[in-house]
Amino acid sequence: MQKPVYILNGPNLNRLGRREPSVYGTTTLAEIGAQCRAAAGAHPLEFRQTNSESTMIDWIHEAIDSGGGIIINPAAYSFTSIAILDALKMFPGPVIELHITNIHRREELYHRSHVSKVATAVIAGLGARGYVHALRAMLEMLAAAPQGPAAAGSQVRQA
Ligand code: DHK
Numbered sequence: 001m002q003k004p005v006y007i008l009n010g011p012n013l014n015r016l017g018r019r020e021p022s023v024y025g026t027t028t029l030a031e032i033g034a035q036c037r038a039a040a041g042a043h044p045l046e047f048r049q050t051n052s053e054s055t056m057i058d059w060i061h062e063a064i065d066s067g068g069g070i071i072i073n074p075a076a077y078s079f080t081s082i083a084i085l086d087a088l089k090m091f092p093g094p095v096i097e098l099h100i101t102n103i104h105r106r107e108e109l110y111h112r113s114h115v116s117k118v119a120t121a122v123i124a125g126l127g128a129r130g131y132v133h134a135l136r137a138m139l140e141m142l143a144a145a146p147q148g149p150a151a152a153g154s155q156v157r158q159a
Helices: 029-040 053-066 075-079 082-089 127-144 149-158
Strands: 005-009 045-049 069-073 095-099 121-124
Touching: 005 029, 005 053, 005 127, 029 045, 029 127, 045 053, 053 069, 053 082, 069 127, 095 127, 121 127
Parallel strands: 005 045, 005 069, 069 095, 095 121
Antiparallel strands: none
16 A cells, blocks of 8 residues: 655645735646646545644654655745754655745745755745646655655665
């Protein structure tokens, strides 16, 4: 039984489509979710969004127990949350940090993500299409590591 890939979205991303369209585009989170489900095919997927830091941590704990990989757009929590970083440190599989925008080309406050310290990989600046690219990379990593998520995560982290 394949373990699900968790795609976790942080604060304000529920407003995508209407939120600063010149910065984040006009694709809604529901549309991104549908694109990811189509790209996942038969691979189980959990696609979620929360404005709550504690809920995000609860979902990471759930993924530690039953997930194969995590794709996370922590949004503003990227730059503020040690708690989310600490939770991700316990996840044995690959972690892909995703940002719709190129955070390094934005205001200074968006430059230093705590999550990047533990991420296997970071995707930033591809817009909404970044989600499907992250998912394809995740499925490749999991397929390449038949010994399971822990191996997939550590293999890449050692590479
Ligand atoms: C989303 C946010 O909400 C911001 O706080 C980040 C990120 C950027 C994004 O590009 O997806 O800075």
